[in-house]
């Protein structure tokens with residue numbers, strides 16, 4: 001192996017987007033450099049895994065940059081709430097959701113409890129007090 005063969009690559013955590021695992025080549029002549037920053041790891045990084053043990057991670061998203069059917073555009077802010085706390089957030093939202101969207105809200109609540117994360121629009125998180133009004 002030449003020194004260039006030993007160039008590592010970093011994966012990114014799917015959840016928070018932070019650099020996560022280090023990839024190293026395992027055979028001579030195999031480079032992982034092309035993978036650098038391009039692999040999204042669906043296994044939570046250590047920080048996200050800790051957060052998911054503690055509660056439900058609510059990631060702030062920018063709706064203006066999020067296309068339906070694609071990955072939500074994360075703003076980088078997140079909060080961790082207890083499952084009960086998340087249910088209170090959903091209960092707060094419920095009266096303000098149009099009836100057709102209640103199924104979506106129920107699905108989001110069930111998803112968050114099962115997978116220990118969810119996404120909410122940044123402006124809504126500020127309105128709900130999950131983020132400081134001027135934290136950015």
Ligand SMILES: [Zn+2]
Pocket residue numbers: 013014015016017018044045046047048049
């Ligand atoms: Zn993470």
